[in-house]
Amino acid sequence: MNIVGISINHRTAPIGVREELHLSPAEITELVAVLKEKLLSGGFILSTCNRTEVFGIQKDGKVDFNRLLNELLQFKHVENLSAKNFEKFFSCSAVKHIFKVTSGVDSLVVGDSQILGQAKEAFQLAEDLQFTDSVIKRVFDVAIKVGKRSIKETLIGEGAVTVSFAAVQVVEKIFADPSTKSALVIGTGETGKLAATHLKELGVVDLTITNRTIARAEQAAKFLNCNVVPFQNYKDELHQYDIIFSATSSEGYVLTKDEVQRAMKLRKGNPICLMDIALPRDIDPGAQKIDNVFYNDIDSLSVIVDQNMKKRKEEIPNVDKIIVEEMINFYSWYNTLDVVPTIKSMREFFEIIGTDELEKIKNKINDEDFEKVEDMIRRLLGRIMHNPTMALREVAEKGTNTDEVAKHSLMVKKLFNLNGFSPSKENAENKNSNTIKS
Amino acid sequence: MLGLIHTLNIFLLFAYLITTFAYLSDFIKRTDLLNNAKRVFLFITIGIHLFYLLARTIEFDHLPIINKFEIFTLLAFAIAFSYFILELLSDVRGTGVFILIISLIFQTFSTIFIEDLVIVPEVLKNRLLGLHVISALLGYSAFAMSAVYGLLFIMLYKQLKLNRFGLIFSRLPSLESLEKLSYYSVIIGFVLLTFAMAIGVIWLPEAFPNASLLDPKLVSTSIVWLIFGVGILAKAVGNWYGKRVIMFYLTGFVVAMLSMLFTNMMAKSFHVFY
Numbered sequence: 001m002n003i004v005g006i007s008i009n010h011r012t013a014p015i016g017v018r019e020e021l022h023l024s025p026a027e028i029t030e031l032v033a034v035l036k037e038k039l040l041s042g043g044f045i046l047s048t049c050n051r052t053e054v055f056g057i058q059k060d061g062k063v064d065f066n067r068l069l070n071e072l073l074q075f076k077h078v079e080n081l082s083a084k085n086f087e088k089f090f091s092c093s094a095v096k097h098i099f100k101v102t103s104g105v106d107s108l109v110v111g112d113s114q115i116l117g118q119a120k121e122a123f124q125l126a127e128d129l130q131f132t133d134s135v136i137k138r139v140f141d142v143a144i145k146v147g148k149r150s151i152k153e154t155l156i157g158e159g160a161v162t163v164s165f166a167a168v169q170v171v172e173k174i175f176a177d178p179s180t181k182s183a184l185v186i187g188t189g190e191t192g193k194l195a196a197t198h199l200k201e202l203g204v205v206d207l208t209i210t211n212r213t214i215a216r217a218e219q220a221a222k223f224l225n226c227n228v229v230p231f232q233n234y235k236d237e238l239h240q241y242d243i244i245f246s247a248t249s250s251e252g253y254v255l256t257k258d259e260v261q262r263a264m265k266l267r268k269g270n271p272i273c274l275m276d277i278a279l280p281r282d283i284d285p286g287a288q289k290i291d292n293v294f295y296n297d298i299d300s301l302s303v304i305v306d307q308n309m310k311k312r313k314e315e316i317p318n319v320d321k322i323i324v325e326e327m328i329n330f331y332s333w334y335n336t337l338d339v340v341p342t343i344k345s346m347r348e349f350f351e352i353i354g355t356d357e358l359e360k361i362k363n364k365i366n367d368e369d370f371e372k373v374e375d376m377i378r379r380l381l382g383r384i385m386h387n388p389t390m391a392l393r394e395v396a397e398k399g400t401n402t403d404e405v406a407k408h409s410l411m412v413k414k415l416f417n418l419n420g421f422s423p424s425k426e427n428a429e430n431k432n433s434n435t436i437k438s
Numbered sequence: 439m440l441g442l443i444h445t446l447n448i449f450l451l452f453a454y455l456i457t458t459f460a461y462l463s464d465f466i467k468r469t470d471l472l473n474n475a476k477r478v479f480l481f482i483t484i485g486i487h488l489f490y491l492l493a494r495t496i497e498f499d500h501l502p503i504i505n506k507f508e509i510f511t512l513l514a515f516a517i518a519f520s521y522f523i524l525e526l527l528s529d530v531r532g533t534g535v536f537i538l539i540i541s542l543i544f545q546t547f548s549t550i551f552i553e554d555l556v557i558v559p560e561v562l563k564n565r566l567l568g569l570h571v572i573s574a575l576l577g578y579s580a581f582a583m584s585a586v587y588g589l590l591f592i593m594l595y596k597q598l599k600l601n602r603f604g605l606i607f608s609r610l611p612s613l614e615s616l617e618k619l620s621y622y623s624v625i626i627g628f629v630l631l632t633f634a635m636a637i638g639v640i641w642l643p644e645a646f647p648n649a650s651l652l653d654p655k656l657v658s659t660s661i662v663w664l665i666f667g668v669g670i671l672a673k674a675v676g677n678w679y680g681k682r683v684i685m686f687y688l689t690g691f692v693v694a695m696l697s698m699l700f701t702n703m704m705a706k707s708f709h710v711f712y
Contacts (some may be wrong), residue, residue: 173598173607176614270615270679284593292680300601307603 001136001334005045005055005089005097006072011107013085013426015049020078023047025201031075032129039067042133043138044126046101048118050108051070055094056108057135061268095330098139099323111156111312116147144331146323154318159308164195164245166304167275167296169244174273174294180202184234184241186210186255187248188220191277194325195245196224204243210234212248220331235259239266245275246282257286264290277301331337332397337407339392342409345418346388350381388412439497440554445483446490451549452515453483454542457545458635461535465609473531480522487515499559501568509575511548513539515581521628524583528612528619536586566641574634578694581666585691587620588684595681617684618663624687628666635663658697665690 008021023031029046035043035056043056054072058064065088073081089097100106102119123140132140151157160166176179181383183204185196188211199207214230221228229237238244238259248254255274260283264272264333271292276283281297283363288295354377362370395408413419460476491512494502499540502508507548518541525531585697594610597603610616638656642649 170598172612173610174613176618178613207664268679269682294598296601303601304603313693 001057001091001095002061002063003055003057003091003135003139004065004068004092005053005094006065006068007051007053007087007089007097008081008085009106009269010055011052012087013081017081017085018050018052021047021052021072021076021081022049023076027075028122029129031072032126032277034075035071036067036129036131039071040131042126042131042136043331044122044131044136045193046119046122048115051101054097055089057133065090084200092327092331095139095325095329097145098143099326102143103150103319103323104147105319109161109315110309111158111161112155113151116144116151119147120144132150135337138330138333140374142326146210146326149322149326150319154315156312156319158315159304159311161305161308161312162194163277163301163305164191164198164247165302166308167195167245167277168198170271170275170294170296170301171199171202174271175242177203178243179205181242182206182208182228182240182415184208184210184238185241186234186244186246186282187278189247189249192245192247193220193224195247195275195277196220196226199243200224200226200244202403204351206223208234208241221326238263241272242270243275244271244283245277247277248282248392249278250282251280253282253284255283255287257290258285259292260284260287261290264293275301336393336396338405339396339409342412342418343389343392346412346416347385349416350385354378354381439493443490443493443497443554446486446493447549447552448507450483450487450490450511451545453479453486454518454538454545457483457518458535458538458542461538465532465535466605466678468609473578474562476534477525477531480538483520484515484522487511487518491515493515500563501572503551503568503571504555504558504562504574507552509571510544512572513554513579514544514548514577515574517541517544517582520576520579520583524619524622530615530619531612532609533587533590533616533619537583540582540586564641566637567612570637570641572589573630573637575698577627577630577634578698579628580623581691581694584620584623584627584687587616587623588688588691591616591620591684592681592688604703613680617680620684620687621670623654624666624690625670628663628670631659631663631666635659649683650680655680655701662690662697665693 006253008018010018014304023045024047024206028047031045035054039058040056043054045055046053052072054068056068058211065086066083067084069086070170073079082342087097097106104111104113104115107115123144126136126140135334160169160281164291171178178199179202181204183199183206185192185207188196188209192209192211196209207224208229209217209221209224209226210229210231211220215227217228235255238255239262243254246254260272260274269292270293271294274283274287274293276285276295276297283295283297284297285297287293339346358370358374358377361373365373392408394413457476457479460472460479464472464476489504496510501690502512518538521537521541525534590610591613593606594613594616595607598613611619666687669683669690672686673683
């Protein structure tokens, strides 16, 4: 199979370089048009923040990575990159790489589930741009299946692998139903916004944010659909919150132990969860000593992240098994493509014989008898062709020895003298007498 | 019938072993298959146990409350059954191993030492006594379950306070869930114990006309009842939460166990039948 591919990813290039080659959907549409015209009969382009990949089948049947690479570099007007920044794939290795990508094992964060959605979008765009054929479509389908099976059958996507998500995981260990709790996020930088998003995803309805610059807090609140409390007031209502995330760039503590202690008195000992995801720390770690105060900082949350990453990496062999299984299935299907023309020729050969013979008796018997004979011949031919058809398919589906497939195809062709047999020509000659339908 | 009872007695031990092992395996390494299979094992074990208890009752013509080892098998059943109902209602499946291990221990002793009893002391033939004993046993089973959930709560609480994220952290339900399970178990236990005490008060003058209301068993049980009653009120009305209320329940359970030991082994009470 002449599928070729190039990939620039987190292993081969730093983020700055990868950014230069990032392609928007509009750019992909434009590049596909160029590739269709010059180089590929079908394929797809996947571009995310961690990778840009171009895969396809060359029109001329050749394998030329450099042409593919040059087309990409010329399109993006990038000059300072060399072939070393790209991984190259061909045939089996290309298919395997695509499956690895959709399964998440090739991601920067192993088991990243986002990549499956991104791959689906890339495949859909290729289909919309009519940049696919039956083989590429099959690769898409199996790649998606690999991604889904990996999530369902292994633990590759289990556990939090970011600090803010790990914090949410701890919250879930304290409260049975976090959606009924009230939460406060201090700081609306990237980390704060991400934490607020995770809390929203957790179902927290009563979410409030605060920031030194009130305008930024209001902007974030609009985006997150949550409440805002002015920075100078949030300490007065600290006791109202069950969950507090802090992610400011403040040099000192924004919450001291005494302030937490005061809030706990007002809460009558009801538990509070303090997640300090700032560096330097925002909350006095001494607060941890207060009963029913659950305090975590980046260091302790990183322990969860590391544990989960380790577990995910341990799942890679299980994902590899799925990839191998699906590759076997894919190549079983692919190998049958080689015998399809032979099977088609054989069936048409027999159909023509049947049609010829029917033609000979057409005027010698009445219509009712003719229909009976026609039926009988159709069934007869079906039964004769069943075993050789199945045998050819079986040999092809084993997919381990392509010579064996060729040998069987040649044998059938020789036995029935199918070499040089042109079904379409014969069909044209017999067009008027083609009464048998396979 | 006797042969069937003997076979079931041994089979039950293996059934509890398999079920507890399934819960343990699932706790250590969670899989979808075990997660569903363990509940089926428990259901089958409870079914067989119920059949065994009925068979004993019919064959020996008395409820299985006549000696310690009959009580043990009844306790094993009561704990497993109560846990099964609680698991169905709460859908918290990760704590079973800690509860079922108690059933397994009771059933092991019962399987080894239980005898076929046909002669029953006259005082234990009363139907009210049957109700009294069964409701008290179910009540104490519920207190035991509450204690297990309380201990699990304390374990998880400490892990969270110390920022340790091991097996306990990843497998146990949330602190709030554990506290709720402990609380519900205490409520069930309290209701059943109240029922048992009420029947006892009705039955007492009939069975023991000269028994004193200051009998150590009655006094200690009343103290246990009072502790759990206050614990329930503290949570329901006083809005107590977390470690404080859990420690209260655990204290109640320890007092209950100590009082049982004291009244059965040391004190002179009319309430010692075995």
